Amino acid sequence: xxxxxxxxxxxxxxxxxxxxxxxxxxxxxxxxxxxxxxxxxxxxxxxxxxxxxxxxxxxxxxxxxxxxxxxxxxxxxxxxxxxxxxxxxxxxxxxxxxxxxxxxxxxxxxxxxxxxxxxxxxxxxxxxxxxxxxxxxxxxxxxxxxxxxxxxxxxxxxxxxxxxxxxxxxxxxxxxxxxxxxxxxxxxxxxxxxxxxxxxxxxxxxxxxxxxxxxxxxxxxxxxxxxxxxxxxxxxxxxxxxxxxxxxxxxxxxxxxxxxxxxxxxxxxxxxxxxxxxxxxxxxxxxxxxxxxxxxxxxxxxxxxxxxxxxxxxxxxxxxxxxxxxxxxxxxxxxxxxxxxxxxxxxxxxxxxxxxxxxxxxxxxxxxxxxxxxxxxxxxxxxxxxxxxxxxxxxxxxxxxxxxxxxxxxxxxxxxxxxxxxxxxxxxxxxxxxxxxxxxxxx
Ligand SMILES: *Cc1c(COP(=O)(O)O)cnc(C)c1O
Numbered sequence: 001x002x003x004x005x006x007x008x009x010x011x012x013x014x015x016x017x018x019x020x021x022x023x024x025x026x027x028x029x030x031x032x033x034x035x036x037x038x039x040x041x042x043x044x045x046x047x048x049x050x051x052x053x054x055x056x057x058x059x060x061x062x063x064x065x066x067x068x069x070x071x072x073x074x075x076x077x078x079x080x081x082x083x084x085x086x087x088x089x090x091x092x093x094x095x096x097x098x099x100x101x102x103x104x105x106x107x108x109x110x111x112x113x114x115x116x117x118x119x120x121x122x123x124x125x126x127x128x129x130x131x132x133x134x135x136x137x138x139x140x141x142x143x144x145x146x147x148x149x150x151x152x153x154x155x156x157x158x159x160x161x162x163x164x165x166x167x168x169x170x171x172x173x174x175x176x177x178x179x180x181x182x183x184x185x186x187x188x189x190x191x192x193x194x195x196x197x198x199x200x201x202x203x204x205x206x207x208x209x210x211x212x213x214x215x216x217x218x219x220x221x222x223x224x225x226x227x228x229x230x231x232x233x234x235x236x237x238x239x240x241x242x243x244x245x246x247x248x249x250x251x252x253x254x255x256x257x258x259x260x261x262x263x264x265x266x267x268x269x270x271x272x273x274x275x276x277x278x279x280x281x282x283x284x285x286x287x288x289x290x291x292x293x294x295x296x297x298x299x300x301x302x303x304x305x306x307x308x309x310x311x312x313x314x315x316x317x318x319x320x321x322x323x324x325x326x327x328x329x330x331x332x333x334x335x336x337x338x339x340x341x342x343x344x345x346x347x348x349x350x351x352x353x354x355x356x357x358x359x360x361x362x363x364x365x366x367x368x369x370x371x372x373x374x375x376x377x378x379x380x381x382x383x384x385x386x387x388x389x390x391x392x393x394x395x396x397x398x399x400x401x402x403x404x405x406x407x408x409x410x411x412x413x414x415x416x417x418x419x420x421x422x423x424x425x426x427x428x429x430x431x432x433x434x435x436x437x438x439x440x441x442x443x
Contacts (some may be wrong), residue, residue, distance in 0.1 A: 026361035028403040037225040037353035061147040086378035101417030114174040115428030122174030124247025140417025155183030166220030178206035189223035245286040252290025275393030278303040281349035304389035306335035322347030337386035383426035390421040
């Protein structure tokens with residue numbers, strides 16, 4: 001690859017100058033298009049989502065047994081949607097912008113088993129791999145009751161195989177806890193920013209944690225290298241995995257079902273805006289894909305990234321995708337937002353989804369902390385900093401005149417809008433860590 005000419009790049013894309021200055025910026029992609037036009041570029045379709053959804057249903061009886069906390073939802077790993085009207089008022093006051101329509105929170109922060117959005121993709125990929133191994137060995141068919149996997153025989157079977165993954169923390173938690181429960185030997189390669197408590201928790205589940213002094217990209221590369229040396233080791237590739245992506249995408253039909261139960265309509269007169277914190281892109285990309293397939297063109301998906309790690313905005317805006325990292329433009333990729341400290345976006349997700357995503361914005365760590373404190377104060381909901389990245393989304397949309405005109409989102413339509421903030425993590429943060437987050441939010 002040729003070396004980057006930064007002067008040329010900032011001439012071509014003046015927004016990059018603002019990224020370098022660590023300003024909070026928002027960019028609505030002028031090339032976003034309809035589902036019909038954008039879908040062929042994804043390379044996946046409704047059949048793939050159905051397949052993932054069915055697989056999760058097959059595993060539900062197993063999950064109920066292995067993780068009794070999932071019994072209330074019959075072994076389906078899903079989170080609540082709640083209204084946050086007080087937070088809506090606080091945001092409007094803080095930004096000096098009226099936010100019309102309703103503001104809802106999707107609490108993936110409180111998903112069972114691992115307390116983050118990674119309980120969708122990460123767990124799904126481990127289950128997919130386990131099913132394949134068991135079927136290939138003639139031990140399982142798709143019509144079996146999968147609760148039989150919760151046995152010493154199956155644990156002994158899976159023990160012959162290992163799983164490896166690189167992570168900033170939450171993916172490691174999902175994959176580590178799920179793999180260890182099935183019986184796999186599992187190693188999680190953790191980047192320097194990963195929290196101590198996450199490493200401790202994983203070790204308590206019998207997971208091997210390998211620590212790196214470098215960032216996520218290095219942890220992934222090392223994990224991949226180690227896995228290549230062992231033919232019985234399966235490497236979960238957060239940067240490129242379609243399986244992970246499909247695990248996330250099942251969220252779309254689940255949200256649709258929840259909206260039906262809540263009596264929430266989504267159509268041209270009642271648009272839905274969803275604000276998704278983005279790290280490497282698989283989680284928000286997969287969820288956005290599922291939402292598009294469930295709601296069509298009336299759902300508008302917007303990604304949020306830290307000002308210190310705007311890898312997806314940078315990749316999509318410049319068209320360079322995974323050919324550029326934030327470090328290439330002098331940004332340090334250092335943020336308190338676990339899960340979002342990613343310097344180089346997934347090439348697969350950026351290319352597959354760019355036509356189906358309306359916009360991207362950045363948010364400072366200070367602002368995430370501020371909203372963390374406000375959500376605790378006004379709604380008594382506790383999240384980790386990254387999960388607050390979606391909060392300013394409705395403000396950016398409200399103030400984006402050109403964008404709203406393009407999609408005929410006039411004031412009347414915005415009165416009927418639903419804004420869904422995707423809260424991606426925090427449910428398992430220990431009390432003393434949460435106390436430290438809350439103290440920081442007061443600074
Ligand atoms: C991983 C993660 C994200 C983003 O997911 P990506 O697939 O990395 O884009 C957002 N929030 C939290 C808390 C996460 O752990």
